[in-house]
Amino acid sequence: KSTRKIDEDFFEELEDILIQADVGMNTSIELVDKIRTAVKKQKINDPAEVTDLIKEAIREILDTEEVPLNIADEKPTVILVVGVNGAGKTTSIAKLANRFKKQDKRVILAAGDTFRAAAIDQLQIWADRVGVELVKHQEGADPGAVVFDAISAAKARKADILIIDTAGRLQNKANLMKEISKVRKVIEKEIPAAPHEVLLVLDATTGQNAISQAKIFKEATGVSGIILTKLDGTAKGGIVIAVARELSIPVKMVGIGEGIEDLREFSPSVFAQAIFES
Amino acid sequence: MAFEGLSDRLQEVFKKLRGKGKISEEDVKLAMREVRLALLEADVNYKVTKSFVAAVSERAVGQEVLQSVTPGQQVVKIVYDEMTQLMGGSETKLTMSSKPPTVFMTVGLQGAGKTTTAAKLSRNLLKQGRRPLLVAADVYRPAAIKQLQVLGEQVGVPVFSMGQSNPVDIARASLEYARSNNRDIVIIDTAGRLHVNEELMAELLQIQKTVNPHETLLVVDAMTGQDAVNVAEAFNDQLSITGVILTKLDGDTRGGAALSVKAVTGCPIKLVGMGEKMDALETFYPERMASRILGM
Ligand SMILES: Nc1nc2c(ncn2[C@@H]2O[C@H](COP(=O)(O)OP(=O)(O)OP(=O)(O)O)[C@@H](O)[C@H]2O)c(=O)[nH]1
Ligand SMILES: Nc1nc2c(ncn2[C@@H]2O[C@H](COP(=O)(O)OP(=O)(O)OP(=O)(O)O)[C@@H](O)[C@H]2O)c(=O)[nH]1
Ligand SMILES: [K+]
Ligand SMILES: [Mg+2]
Ligand SMILES: [Mg+2]
Numbered sequence: 214k215s216t217r218k219i220d221e222d223f224f225e226e227l228e229d230i231l232i233q234a235d236v237g238m239n240t241s242i243e244l245v246d247k248i249r250t251a252v253k254k255q256k257i258n259d260p261a262e263v264t265d266l267i268k269e270a271i272r273e274i275l276d277t278e279e280v281p282l283n284i285a286d287e288k289p290t291v292i293l294v295v296g297v298n299g300a301g302k303t304t305s306i307a308k309l310a311n312r313f314k315k316q317d318k319r320v321i322l323a324a325g326d327t328f329r330a331a332a333i334d335q336l337q338i339w340a341d342r343v344g345v346e347l348v349k350h351q352e353g354a355d356p357g358a359v360v361f362d363a364i365s366a367a368k369a370r371k372a373d374i375l376i377i378d379t380a381g382r383l384q385n386k387a388n389l390m391k392e393i394s395k396v397r398k399v400i401e402k403e404i405p406a407a408p409h410e411v412l413l414v415l416d417a418t419t420g421q422n423a424i425s426q427a428k429i430f431k432e433a434t435g436v437s438g439i440i441l442t443k444l445d446g447t448a449k450g451g452i453v454i455a456v457a458r459e460l461s462i463p464v465k466m467v468g469i470g471e472g473i474e475d476l477r478e479f480s481p482s483v484f485a486q487a488i489f490e491s
Numbered sequence: 492m493a494f495e496g497l498s499d500r501l502q503e504v505f506k507k508l509r510g511k512g513k514i515s516e517e518d519v520k521l522a523m524r525e526v527r528l529a530l531l532e533a534d535v536n537y538k539v540t541k542s543f544v545a546a547v548s549e550r551a552v553g554q555e556v557l558q559s560v561t562p563g564q565q566v567v568k569i570v571y572d573e574m575t576q577l578m579g580g581s582e583t584k585l586t587m588s589s590k591p592p593t594v595f596m597t598v599g600l601q602g603a604g605k606t607t608t609a610a611k612l613s614r615n616l617l618k619q620g621r622r623p624l625l626v627a628a629d630v631y632r633p634a635a636i637k638q639l640q641v642l643g644e645q646v647g648v649p650v651f652s653m654g655q656s657n658p659v660d661i662a663r664a665s666l667e668y669a670r671s672n673n674r675d676i677v678i679i680d681t682a683g684r685l686h687v688n689e690e691l692m693a694e695l696l697q698i699q700k701t702v703n704p705h706e707t708l709l710v711v712d713a714m715t716g717q718d719a720v721n722v723a724e725a726f727n728d729q730l731s732i733t734g735v736i737l738t739k740l741d742g743d744t745r746g747g748a749a750l751s752v753k754a755v756t757g758c759p760i761k762l763v764g765m766g767e768k769m770d771a772l773e774t775f776y777p778e779r780m781a782s783r784i785l786g787m
Contacts, residue, residue, distance in 0.1 A: 229537060232531055232537050232717070233537055233717045234717070235534075235716035235717050235718070237532065238528055238531050238532045297714070297739075297742070298602075298604070298739060298767065299601075299602025299603065299604060299712065299739075300602065301601075301602060328767075329638075329767070330637075330638045330641035330642050330645070331634040331635075331637040331638035331640075331641050332634075334633075334634035334637045334638075335632075335633045335634035335637075335638070337634075338633035338634055339633055342633075352641075383739065383741060383742040383743070384742070384743070385741075385742055385743040386741075416602065416712075416714075418600065418712070418715050418716060418718045418719075418722075419712075419714050419715065419716055420534035420714060420715060420716025420717065420719075420744075420745075420747060420748075421532060421533070421534050421716065421745060421747075422534075422714040422742065422743065422744040422745070423714075425743055443600075443601065443602075445685065446600070446685045446686070446687065446718070446722075447685075447686070447687060447718055447721050447722075448716070448717075448718035448721075449718075452716065471601065471631070471632075
């Protein structure tokens, strides 16, 4: 048992740890306040116990009953992947495709990023590596048209899963957000129950801007879950706590590397634990 | 617009201060508490925030400030000075060698914007009458070479590539190519990597030793949170970077990384990326940025 006293310095240190993990001011202060009250009430004097309490509080915010990924009863399940530039969308799609392929599912990918240089080539290489089909048009083509074709192909070939890549875009670009809303509408029109998942890819190194990303992408596309990438670095990705608290968007998967296998289901307890490890 | 959120919060704080004829030490203390919160909410590193607030406080509670006729104004001026210093004082140019080719390399985390920035930079240099060469030294990311080739074509700059060869060999060969083809600036695009990946960091060091670059430019995503300083520190420790390029400043980030990286590396932010298009790379002006943040 530690001899460390639980005083204001101790709580301040806890707050610093949370802030350093990008949990954000409001959420950090709220979490620490909650723990401070609990400590007083339960007369806790073991620092380890306090840390456990705060981890528990984090888990509570992040825990959702939902299944990791929503799979439709009727084929195909359509997954739309969105996010800001460079977050890891295309790579995460390759990892997801690989995961479904291993479950003996028939997967089709759609090259909906027709804007970025060599984005289609990048996805084609991944599709070949995983061994799944890719529906693509030329660079500069209308993403809505690509998606339309991909849905037709998925239906015709009785694919289980269709995963749609989209161009990276910053959420404050109104015209680009309108474009992605339109992509969603194309999907809805072809399959009324779709998309079954809209996954926002968030880079774990992102700071407070992630809240604005989640908010605006949710408004434009109806985000249903988050893939938190690049957790293999030193960033903790604490901003997803604030995102879960403020916007109720669950984290579904995490990216832990550049390889095809580096995708895991999200575990709130592993995540909460990691915040307090250096 | 980037910095907007921070700007709003700080201006709120200073409006209160400016409104007062006389201010006390207590007023300054309260204001600084608000400044601290605003900076942390804007992703400024928590250690940088601490020392920034300490520096401003120390100067602000001096007699000449508190007893001046416009004390609120004076405090804002101090914040402006300190913030400008924090971001490097004034703008810095890229180092050009008197003996061509000048060599630059871009380094940084995955997805930060290295490849795009390398191409933009080559375009700007071409416009200035230089003869740049882009070098495809990312042999890991799928279609990284193709990406650079497409961008090179767009901006009219040749791209040197050797397929998936060893990046150190590619870098070495690119210099020979530049010399025999009269290219006076070589920009090497390296693969994204984590600062904690020893093997890949060693590879970068090897490239650096081989080509002896005039600029080793760390490319940092402006949306980065608290980790920005860990990354910048690690790259700087291992590679002695010479400058930082901040990308995606066309977003609505509060831009804390901009306020933190100079402080921890001592390296100035030289350029900023303001969009995906090839003409969206600009010089970074710390004074202008500070004025914008403080609404001056
Ligand atoms: N270390 C690490 N790198 C990752 C991870 N996920 C993706 N990356 C890398 O991040 C970089 C960007 O990934 P992309 O998949 O191209 O990102 P994107 O969101 O599709 O990018 P744009 O289409 O340009 O917006 C690549 O170098 C990937 O290898 C991860 O979980 N960990
Ligand atoms: N909006 C905006 N997007 C940018 C900017 N700079 C780069 N991007 C985008 O960010 C994404 C990643 O850029 P890349 O140049 O591929 O990044 P990288 O660092 O080379 O990535 P890796 O090689 O995978 O590590 C792309 O979608 C770019 O178009 C910028 O200043 N503003
Ligand atoms: K990024
Ligand atoms: Mg992509
Ligand atoms: Mg690159």
